[in-house]
Amino acid sequence: MRSKTAGDARGFRLTVVAALVVVVMTPVGLILYQSLLDNPFFDKTARFSLEAYEYVLTDSDYWRALGTTAVFALGLVAVAVPLGAMLAFVLTRTDLAGRKWLEPVVLAPMFLSSIVLAFGYTVSVGPSGFVSLWAKQTFGGAPWNIYSLPGMILIGGLSHAPGVYLYVSSAMRGLPSDLEEAARATGAGLWRVSLDVTLPMVLPSLVFAAALNLLLGFETFGIPLVLGDPGGIVVLTTYLYKVNSLFGTPTYHVMAVVAISLVLMTLPLVFVQRLLLRNSRRYASMGGKGARATPLRLGAAGQVVAWAVIGLWRLVSVGFPIGGIAVRAFVDSWGEGVVLSDHLTTRHFQHLLETPSLFRGIVNTLVLAVAGGALAVCVYLAVALAGHRNKGFGGALLDYMVLLPRALPGIIIGLAFFWVFLFVPFLTPLRPTLASLFVAYTVVGLSYGLRVIQATLLQVGPELEEASRATGANIFRTWRDTVIPMVRPGLVGAWSLIMIVFLREYATGVYLMGVGTEVMGSLMVSLLTSGNMDQIAALAFISIILTAAGLGLALRLGARIHD
Numbered sequence: 001m002r003s004k005t006a007g008d009a010r011g012f013r014l015t016v017v018a019a020l021v022v023v024v025m026t027p028v029g030l031i032l033y034q035s036l037l038d039n040p041f042f043d044k045t046a047r048f049s050l051e052a053y054e055y056v057l058t059d060s061d062y063w064r065a066l067g068t069t070a071v072f073a074l075g076l077v078a079v080a081v082p083l084g085a086m087l088a089f090v091l092t093r094t095d096l097a098g099r100k101w102l103e104p105v106v107l108a109p110m111f112l113s114s115i116v117l118a119f120g121y122t123v124s125v126g127p128s129g130f131v132s133l134w135a136k137q138t139f140g141g142a143p144w145n146i147y148s149l150p151g152m153i154l155i156g157g158l159s160h161a162p163g164v165y166l167y168v169s170s171a172m173r174g175l176p177s178d179l180e181e182a183a184r185a186t187g188a189g190l191w192r193v194s195l196d197v198t199l200p201m202v203l204p205s206l207v208f209a210a211a212l213n214l215l216l217g218f219e220t221f222g223i224p225l226v227l228g229d230p231g232g233i234v235v236l237t238t239y240l241y242k243v244n245s246l247f248g249t250p251t252y253h254v255m256a257v258v259a260i261s262l263v264l265m266t267l268p269l270v271f272v273q274r275l276l277l278r279n280s281r282r283y284a285s286m287g288g289k290g291a292r293a294t295p296l297r298l299g300a301a302g303q304v305v306a307w308a309v310i311g312l313w314r315l316v317s318v319g320f321p322i323g324g325i326a327v328r329a330f331v332d333s334w335g336e337g338v339v340l341s342d343h344l345t346t347r348h349f350q351h352l353l354e355t356p357s358l359f360r361g362i363v364n365t366l367v368l369a370v371a372g373g374a375l376a377v378c379v380y381l382a383v384a385l386a387g388h389r390n391k392g393f394g395g396a397l398l399d400y401m402v403l404l405p406r407a408l409p410g411i412i413i414g415l416a417f418f419w420v421f422l423f424v425p426f427l428t429p430l431r432p433t434l435a436s437l438f439v440a441y442t443v444v445g446l447s448y449g450l451r452v453i454q455a456t457l458l459q460v461g462p463e464l465e466e467a468s469r470a471t472g473a474n475i476f477r478t479w480r481d482t483v484i485p486m487v488r489p490g491l492v493g494a495w496s497l498i499m500i501v502f503l504r505e506y507a508t509g510v511y512l513m514g515v516g517t518e519v520m521g522s523l524m525v526s527l528l529t530s531g532n533m534d535q536i537a538a539l540a541f542i543s544i545i546l547t548a549a550g551l552g553l554a555l556r557l558g559a560r561i562h563d
Helices: 002-035 051-057 060-093 099-111 114-125 130-139 149-173 178-185 190-201 203-219 222-231 236-243 252-282 299-328 347-354 356-387 393-407 410-423 425-430 434-444 446-457 462-470 475-504 520-530 533-556
Strands: none
Touching (some): 002 252, 002 356, 002 393, 002 410, 002 434, 051 252, 060 099, 060 149, 060 190, 060 203, 060 299, 099 149, 099 299, 099 533, 114 130, 114 149, 114 222, 114 520, 114 533, 130 299, 149 203, 149 222, 190 203, 203 252, 222 236, 222 520, 236 252, 252 410, 299 533, 347 533, 356 393, 356 434, 356 475, 356 520, 356 533, 410 425, 410 434, 475 533, 520 533
């Protein structure tokens, strides 16, 4: 019986790993294949050639975009990591008043789509933004320019600080406080304690967060598209987006080369993250076990300073973009000398309801988030069970297949699956349906979704599974009757988090969008080219409301936001 159970488990794992290899490697392989052709792969005259590589590698615009991307990514890290670490220290290691309810507020920006945030900054602190006009009237001018590389870096860093907070705060919560208290007893100030004691103990988490944000900097599309394009600033993702229109005909082979170059740059960062995660347990806290984590006292002045810093960050990172969108969505005109109260309207939302493509975009987004998110959790659960307590070669291969999509920006995954649904005959009928978007979204969320599910499965002790198998139950019955019922609350929470991931996704659908497959994020990207700010504002406002509702549901269902 035990050998049969082991055989069933092995067969299931092999099936899942094989399916994952096909789903992940097919689009990656197609990108590589297309990069080696001199025409689109569906063109019968296409021949193997390296001319696309020659064009890209000799194109000064490509190298300029690469340099800009590197500067943007490094700048993003330089802003996000110190800010996120500071927030983590103040909220987890000090007695800051109200810190328990501040965490969801601090994490809010990471649940908003970057295309929404970027548009929000445009209408709030752009040249004609509400805040900029107020600054001009009050001080004679606005001392900032968001349509610049420093502006992009600052906004990108502010919006990514919550991700750093997430990882660093998880590490800080597990630290004993005896060394910090000893340092304070010798007269060390609060910030000296944080730099000399706390920082070295959470250094692995900081390095991991820096590597992750460096990767995200290379992959970011929304912020450079909205804020960089007006100033002529191009990064690799926007270069990829624009290269298709260079010759007036589809330049898929050139796009494929750019995609391959992005993968080659981001893939090493993904495996650095894996190495850091694998070795993270080697960095044990230097204090004794079981020490009670006593919050460090800020004092009255420290409380004021901490609240002022957090409040300023919240105002700039959330208040400005969301406030700008909220105002812009309900006015039909704004600018210098315009009294906003005289231009209030709900016409933008009426237009959304009256325009079939825009209304479908809202409905499709909800369907993908709610129903697609639930199906995706089932997929992630199957993958997680296949790798659960699997230390062999199959488990390692599955791990690498899960990591590979993390190296692919969403716009590349969308492009790759667009080609897959064109290239594979039996998949072609699914191309104009939401099934194509569901598959692409599921792959995009694979790494995050699997991490959430795996954390839930680890709560089930191995002795419970062994007891079930000892009674004669096979591996599938053990999972059905023992494991899944015990982790069901965690799965519901995971669904709510995946739902938010699907709600905020935008880049993946840029190339997959067609009649019947519109989604809000991709529609906003499309509307940017026509400058239709009214509809973008209305869509962005609805996106914020839906995301807030999803986050509220996740918190109510007890979803664990931090690891």
